[in-house]
Amino acid sequence: MSAVRDSATPSKLTSRVILVVVAVVFAVPILSMVEFTLRAGIDGGHDLGHWAAILDPENSRKYRVLFQGIGNSVVLAAVTVLIVVVLLLPTMILVKLRFPKLQRVLEFVCIIPITVPAIVLVVGLAPVYSVVARLLGSAPWTLAFAYGITVLPYAYRAIAANLQSVDVGTLAEAARTLGAGWGTVLVRVLLPNLRRGVLTASVISVAVVLGEYTIASLLGRNTLQTSLVQVSKSDPFVAVAFALLALAFAFVLLFIIGRVGSIRRIRETP
Amino acid sequence: MTTIDQSAPAATPGDGRPAGAAVRFDRVVKDYGSGARALDGVSLDLAPGEFVALLGPSGCGKTTALRSLAGLEDITSGSVLIDGVDVVSVPTNKRDLGMVFQSYSLFPHLTVLENVEFGLRMRKVPAAERRTRAAESLDLVGLGHLAARYAHQLSGGQQQRVALARALVTRPRVLLLDEPLSALDAKVRVQLRDEIRRIQSELRITTLFVTHDQEEALAVADRVAVMRAGVIEQIGTPEELYSRPSSPFVAEFIGLSNRIPGVLVPGGVEVLGQVLPVIGEQPGDGAVVALVRPEDVVFTDATEPAVGSAAVVLTSSFLGPVRRTTVELPDGTLVAVQHGATERLEAGESVRIRFAGRPVPVHAAP
Amino acid sequence: MTTSATRRSEAGSAHAGPAVSLPPTDASDASAEPAAARPRRRPRWALLGLTPFALYALLFLAVPTFLALATGFFDGDGAFTLDNLTALTEPAVLGAFASSFWVSAVTAVAGAVVGALVCYALLAVRPDGLIRTFVDAASSVLAQFGGVMLAFAFIATIGIQGLVTVFLKDRLGLDLFADGVWLYQVPGLLLPYLYFQVPLMVITFMPAMEGLKRTWSEANATLGGTRFTYWIRIAMPILAPSFLGSLLLLFANAFSSYATAAALISQGAQIVPLQIRGALISETVLGRENLAGSLAIGMIVVMVVMMTAYSALQARTERWQR
Numbered sequence: 001m002s003a004v005r006d007s008a009t010p011s012k013l014t015s016r017v018i019l020v021v022v023a024v025v026f027a028v029p030i031l032s033m034v035e036f037t038l039r040a041g042i043d044g045g046h047d048l049g050h051w052a053a054i055l056d057p058e059n060s061r062k063y064r065v066l067f068q069g070i071g072n073s074v075v076l077a078a079v080t081v082l083i084v085v086v087l088l089l090p091t092m093i094l095v096k097l098r099f100p101k102l103q104r105v106l107e108f109v110c111i112i113p114i115t116v117p118a119i120v121l122v123v124g125l126a127p128v129y130s131v132v133a134r135l136l137g138s139a140p141w142t143l144a145f146a147y148g149i150t151v152l153p154y155a156y157r158a159i160a161a162n163l164q165s166v167d168v169g170t171l172a173e174a175a176r177t178l179g180a181g182w183g184t185v186l187v188r189v190l191l192p193n194l195r196r197g198v199l200t201a202s203v204i205s206v207a208v209v210l211g212e213y214t215i216a217s218l219l220g221r222n223t224l225q226t227s228l229v230q231v232s233k234s235d236p237f238v239a240v241a242f243a244l245l246a247l248a249f250a251f252v253l254l255f256i257i258g259r260v261g262s263i264r265r266i267r268e269t270p
Numbered sequence: 271m272t273t274i275d276q277s278a279p280a281a282t283p284g285d286g287r288p289a290g291a292a293v294r295f296d297r298v299v300k301d302y303g304s305g306a307r308a309l310d311g312v313s314l315d316l317a318p319g320e321f322v323a324l325l326g327p328s329g330c331g332k333t334t335a336l337r338s339l340a341g342l343e344d345i346t347s348g349s350v351l352i353d354g355v356d357v358v359s360v361p362t363n364k365r366d367l368g369m370v371f372q373s374y375s376l377f378p379h380l381t382v383l384e385n386v387e388f389g390l391r392m393r394k395v396p397a398a399e400r401r402t403r404a405a406e407s408l409d410l411v412g413l414g415h416l417a418a419r420y421a422h423q424l425s426g427g428q429q430q431r432v433a434l435a436r437a438l439v440t441r442p443r444v445l446l447l448d449e450p451l452s453a454l455d456a457k458v459r460v461q462l463r464d465e466i467r468r469i470q471s472e473l474r475i476t477t478l479f480v481t482h483d484q485e486e487a488l489a490v491a492d493r494v495a496v497m498r499a500g501v502i503e504q505i506g507t508p509e510e511l512y513s514r515p516s517s518p519f520v521a522e523f524i525g526l527s528n529r530i531p532g533v534l535v536p537g538g539v540e541v542l543g544q545v546l547p548v549i550g551e552q553p554g555d556g557a558v559v560a561l562v563r564p565e566d567v568v569f570t571d572a573t574e575p576a577v578g579s580a581a582v583v584l585t586s587s588f589l590g591p592v593r594r595t596t597v598e599l600p601d602g603t604l605v606a607v608q609h610g611a612t613e614r615l616e617a618g619e620s621v622r623i624r625f626a627g628r629p630v631p632v633h634a635a636p
Numbered sequence: 637m638t639t640s641a642t643r644r645s646e647a648g649s650a651h652a653g654p655a656v657s658l659p660p661t662d663a664s665d666a667s668a669e670p671a672a673a674r675p676r677r678r679p680r681w682a683l684l685g686l687t688p689f690a691l692y693a694l695l696f697l698a699v700p701t702f703l704a705l706a707t708g709f710f711d712g713d714g715a716f717t718l719d720n721l722t723a724l725t726e727p728a729v730l731g732a733f734a735s736s737f738w739v740s741a742v743t744a745v746a747g748a749v750v751g752a753l754v755c756y757a758l759l760a761v762r763p764d765g766l767i768r769t770f771v772d773a774a775s776s777v778l779a780q781f782g783g784v785m786l787a788f789a790f791i792a793t794i795g796i797q798g799l800v801t802v803f804l805k806d807r808l809g810l811d812l813f814a815d816g817v818w819l820y821q822v823p824g825l826l827l828p829y830l831y832f833q834v835p836l837m838v839i840t841f842m843p844a845m846e847g848l849k850r851t852w853s854e855a856n857a858t859l860g861g862t863r864f865t866y867w868i869r870i871a872m873p874i875l876a877p878s879f880l881g882s883l884l885l886l887f888a889n890a891f892s893s894y895a896t897a898a899a900l901i902s903q904g905a906q907i908v909p910l911q912i913r914g915a916l917i918s919e920t921v922l923g924r925e926n927l928a929g930s931l932a933i934g935m936i937v938v939m940v941v942m943m944t945a946y947s948a949l950q951a952r953t954e955r956w957q958r
Binding site: 007008009010011014015016018019022026028029030031032033035036083087088090094099102111112113114115116117118120121122123124125126127128146148149152204207208210211212214217218225229236239246247250251254258259262263265266 | 682685686688689692693695696697699700701702703704705707750753754756757758759760761764765766767768769770771772773774776777778780781782783784785788789790792793798799800831834848850852853856857861862863866867871888891892893894895898899909912913916917928929932935936939940942943
């Protein structure tokens with residue numbers, strides 16, 4: 001083909017070997033989970049019995065806590081994404097446009113949640129949540145406030161990467177000189193250009209919320225993860241099956257978005 | 271596998287012998303997989319110690335040609351020879367070249383001095399000698415005082431100078447420069463290109479210089495090869511290329527040209543009542559377009575009404591040493607005239623132009 | 637999430653900026669008017685726009701953190717005391733810190749090395765291709781792989797009835813648990829932790845790998861270097877700060893991890909997060925409430941040190957790969 005392979009890139013063979021070995025090793029636990037869900041009786045056969053049990057309406061009562069947990073997690077994910085888009089995003093844009101000196105501060109605030117692990121945060125969240133419970137009740141969705149904080153580092157980086165490549169300052173000024181009000185600037189000029197960052201941030205937030213266990217467990221709420229633990233005590237097969245489904249869902253979502261992004265980039269390159 | 275004898279003492283500057291090698295491209299072809307051709311039979315000879323510029327628009331293959339000489343690109347057919355030896359099987363690191371890249375190629379984790387020493391380190395030169403030669407090389411580019419700095423602490427121009435020192439310290443037989451000035455500010459560009467030329471003349475290293483800036487190429491090179499779509503359209507000295515461009519492409523790529531409709535007649539081309547000799551090929555008969563340099567157009571008075579044309583001034587720009595005035599002919603053609611800076615003309619003024627009489631290239635009217 | 641473009645700027649480093657550096661416009665503006673006379677334009681309206689977020693961060697980040705740390709200084713009756721802090725020096729707690737450090741260090745190093753290898757292998761793969769998208773998606777998912785599901789996966793793999801355990805026993809006669817079932821103790825955390833450490837490394841380190849400029853390897857070649865000299869003298873030194881930074885991040889990640897340990901080790905407090913669980917769930921721990929607070933302080937100190945070192949290394953990387 002074209003260029004001589006330069007010394008920085010490994011040979012195709014080396015690359016393939018490394019990737020295949022790692023892929024196989026990482027596939028083993030997943031395959032074990034699949035095999036586990038397919039186990040049929042003590043004699044050691046395999047069938048789809050456990051998967052069928054999920055769909056059996058007879059069992060819906062048994063698994064109610066699981067379905068409730070899933071439902072709660074979905075709502076939580078939605079509210080968390082809402083917090084990211086309605087609270088974090090405008091703040092980031094505002095800081096970029098009007099308070100560039102505060103950018104470091106905002107970055108610092110958004111990176112702190114990495115330093116304060118969930119297990120530590122939860123120690124201080126309990127009293128805060130007792131207040132929240134008095135004001136807004138103790139419905140599961142209120143947990144989203146805490147989740148919004150947990151996803152801050154990831155959402156911030158995803159949006160910041162996009163903000164860096166789009167010159168929001170110039171775009172906003174151009175729109176203003178053409179007569180647009182701030183609302184128009186935000187919704188019709190800036191947001192369409194920040195789609196990629198917002199989408200990435202949202203998807204990461206969904207992944208984090210679906211996988212979160214610590215805060216939900218120690219604050220006593222029912223989410224996907226806590227319900228999985230609970231169900232696993234009585235029916236580990238279904239618990240594992242749902243874990244696989246959650247994984248597959250997140251993976252497919254990320255894969256599709258990744259492909260769409262790649263295809264658009266391939267088309268855009270001259 | 272052919273090896274280059276790197277232990278042979280390089281010629282020292284000033285002893286009358288060129289230090290560089292002879293380079294030859296012999297009908298080099300490079301195909302991309304998809305059927306496109308980056309190089310379509312490029313043949314070029316560089317004499318030892320000569321400074322040749324490869325000039326052309328983006329995508330013409332000039333960088334590909336340079337990189338195939340360096341060994342950073344494979345070629346499909348033809349051969350590249352250094353001092354008569356085909357180097358196709360010689361890997362880049364054994365070709366004994368020096369190369370300066372377009373964008374900053376300095377190793378960021380090494381000091382300036384360590385960067386310059388790198389090539390010597392690869393040749394297992396002992397430490398003390400390494401340091402001395404590297405310091406000398408840095409002095410050659412005037413940056414001895416920055417030896418302890420790191421790349422990110424230097425300006426773009428300084429970084430390219432260090433890159434040059436690094437490339438030259440091993441006394442290579444051939445120096446390759448891949449658009450080294452394109453990323454720099456205008457003023458720095460001019461300064462640095464003169465310095466490159468000065469150093470190259472002193473050391474007499476065979477040099478291949480790639481650029482898309484025609485002014486740059488004409489200013490520094492002994493000879494310039496203009497490339498388009500993988501072929502060399504014309505090779506010659508800067509003067510030859512400027513005053514006797516062999517094709518309309520070269521005429522328009524180098525310097526400014528006016529396109530003036532005319533008719534082929536015995537003896538040349540008739541434009542605006544004047545017959546001018548024709549350079550290069552005459553495309554058949556009939557209507558053609560002549561390419562006339564602005565400095566070959568002069569203002570005249572009406573003493574010879576059959577020659578030249580009346581015109582109206584549109585704009586006049588002061589360029590420092592000269593003025594360039596654009597005039598419009600009755601048929602709508604725009605002509606740029608280059609003249610003395612003291613001659614001031616106003617928009618709307620009526621003037622008369624004619625040609626100085628130098629030969630011009632022509633091409634068929636579209 | 638690791639689409640190619642976001643990845644390039646993801647870690648804050650290695651984005652291809654413009655080659656020409658223009659002089660900052662601020663300089664000329666600032667010299668135009670004396671600092672004292674510069675008017676403040678409409679700040680009040682815009683400041684208001686920052687309050688929702690500020691309030692939110694205050695309520696759900698600052699206050700809980702402060703409370704978590706503060707409870708370490710008070711006892712059950714509300715009196716100020718340093719007893720909780722001295723409790724940190726007890727053997728059980730120190731042992732938990734030691735175990736936490738050990739697990740974090742081992743999985744950080746192993747995860748960093750394997751992850752770096754995967755990044756290296758990915759250099760030969762087309763950035764817009766299927767393999768790359770697959771690896772990106774898989775890494776993002778597995779890095780977030782909740783502790784619960786992870787525990788299931790490993791119980792299914794190397795648990796007592798696990799696929800691999802059974803396979804090794806039946807086919808190869810190897811009994812994994814001949815010396816006791818270690819999966820449900822601290823050593824059992826190593827493999828599951830690696831399962832999310834390696835993907836995290838891939839996500840964090842890939843931008844640095846991709847930031848290795850082609851011109852450097854070409855310059856190395858034209859100067860007479862080989863592949864070996866390129867990697868030893870150029871690429872590895874340049875990658876070192878980023879590698880170390882990612883390693884620290886992995887350490888911090890493992891250190892603060894709770895869910896996996898909680899799911900695998902249902903009883904006991906062998907590592908610090910489990911200690912906090914114990915302190916929170918049981919009414920009294922050794923007769924001292926608020927031990928969770930001091931444990932939190934201990935954890936935060938470790939994390940702050942890690943993250944400061946990480947930022948410093950990131951800054952160095954950014955400077956070099958501009």
